[in-house]
Amino acid sequence: MIAAMIVLGIETSCDETGLALYHSERGLIGQVLYSQVALHASYGGVVPELASRDHIRKIIPLTEKLLTESGIGRDQLDAVAYTAGPGLMGALLVGATFGRTLAWALGVPALGVHHMEAHLLAPLLGASPPSLPFVALLVSGGHTQLMLAHDVGQYEMLGESRDDAAGEAFDKAAKMLDLGYPGGPRIAAAAQSGTPKRFRFPRPMTDRPGLEFSFSGLKTFTLNTIAANRPLSEQDVADVAHAFEEAVVDTLFIKCRRALQQTGVRTLVMAGGVAANSKLRERLQKDLDAAVHYAEPALCTDNGAMIAYAGALRLEAGQREALHIETRARWPMTELQGLAS
Ligand code: KG4
Ligand code: ZN
Numbered sequence: 001m002i003a004a005m006i007v008l009g010i011e012t013s014c015d016e017t018g019l020a021l022y023h024s025e026r027g028l029i030g031q032v033l034y035s036q037v038a039l040h041a042s043y044g045g046v047v048p049e050l051a052s053r054d055h056i057r058k059i060i061p062l063t064e065k066l067l068t069e070s071g072i073g074r075d076q077l078d079a080v081a082y083t084a085g086p087g088l089m090g091a092l093l094v095g096a097t098f099g100r101t102l103a104w105a106l107g108v109p110a111l112g113v114h115h116m117e118a119h120l121l122a123p124l125l126g127a128s129p130p131s132l133p134f135v136a137l138l139v140s141g142g143h144t145q146l147m148l149a150h151d152v153g154q155y156e157m158l159g160e161s162r163d164d165a166a167g168e169a170f171d172k173a174a175k176m177l178d179l180g181y182p183g184g185p186r187i188a189a190a191a192q193s194g195t196p197k198r199f200r201f202p203r204p205m206t207d208r209p210g211l212e213f214s215f216s217g218l219k220t221f222t223l224n225t226i227a228a229n230r231p232l233s234e235q236d237v238a239d240v241a242h243a244f245e246e247a248v249v250d251t252l253f254i255k256c257r258r259a260l261q262q263t264g265v266r267t268l269v270m271a272g273g274v275a276a277n278s279k280l281r282e283r284l285q286k287d288l289d290a291a292v293h294y295a296e297p298a299l300c301t302d303n304g305a306m307i308a309y310a311g312a313l314r315l316e317a318g319q320r321e322a323l324h325i326e327t328r329a330r331w332p333m334t335e336l337q338g339l340a341s
């Protein structure tokens with residue numbers, strides 16, 4: 001029998017310093033998350049250099065807090081997993097350097113984890129995990145992708161965004177409406193008091209075959225709608241937010257339905273920050289002829305738990321990082337290795 005293992009997961013790819021401990025038998029046994037939202041808010045988006053510096057400030061105290069709160073000693077760690085990409089290079093390097101060095105000092109293996117694979121695997125941490133193969137809708141601040149997950153590490157790209165990611169579109173629309181950053185949750189909150197059907201926004205690329213996305217046209221449409229209705233009342237803002245959210249949700253729904261039809265797969269997993277959107281969750285759950293799985297909202301946005309879990313799966317399969325530290329700002333998920341290889 002393989003002994004139980006404890007993996008420390010470290011996430012620093014963007015504006016969240018997230019750490020967690022995953023126990024191979026007990027599941028998640030501790031989590032800490034520090035969000036830099038307040039630091040970047042006045043700039044209307046993430047400032048990469050500020051993000052790196054703040055990760056440096058927080059990473060050691062947060063690791064100590066996590067270990068203390070979980071009652072786990074450093075010597076009990078069996079491996080350290082860190083996000084190796086994709087993400088902001090400077091931010092990635094902080095977690096990678098710290099994680100690789102800690103693993104070396106403790107004499108345990110290190111694992112460089114793919115951030116989007118970790119998002120994709122996060123729903124497997126839930127009480128009724130999906131079984132593979134499944135179609136995955138990955139929707140975050142930097143990615144909008146439909147993947148066919150044959151197995152862990154074996155991913156086939158079905159379609160992705162040609163321009164902005166869905167989360168990025170939320171963030172930009174929120175900025176235009178002066179709702180602040182991060183945009184997704186702000187748009188969702190404003191949309192709740194929106195008047196249905198007052199505005200109708202386009203559903204980009206749904207009128208032609210294929211599984212590609214494009215969200216940059218929605219941005220222009222939002223800008224034009226705002227310009228045509230200036231000065232905006234609070235109700236106008238809510239109505240634009242409502243129409244925008246509905247257009248994104250509808251577009252994602254249409255493409256997911258198409259991906260399921262095309263592959264014949266009956267399980268859909270949604271992951272990444274935008275998967276925290278409750279309208280999107282409801283719509284896919286209600287209207288897709290498939291079992292729809294998603295992680296709890298806190299595990300949809302960036303966190304250390306998904307990194308610890310993805311690392312644990314690869315550790316169990318015998319994978320290890322060499323001593324050099326490699327991070328990648330861009331990293332296609334289709335280049336990953338399966339667990340058996
Ligand atoms: O996965 P994530 O935390 O970070 C990246 O890997 O990018 O995703 C962040 C994105 C942001 O664009 C944010 O606006 C969006 O996810 N987001 C949401 C919601 N919560 C976060 N978008 C729509 N509705 C939400 N409730
Ligand atoms: Zn993410």
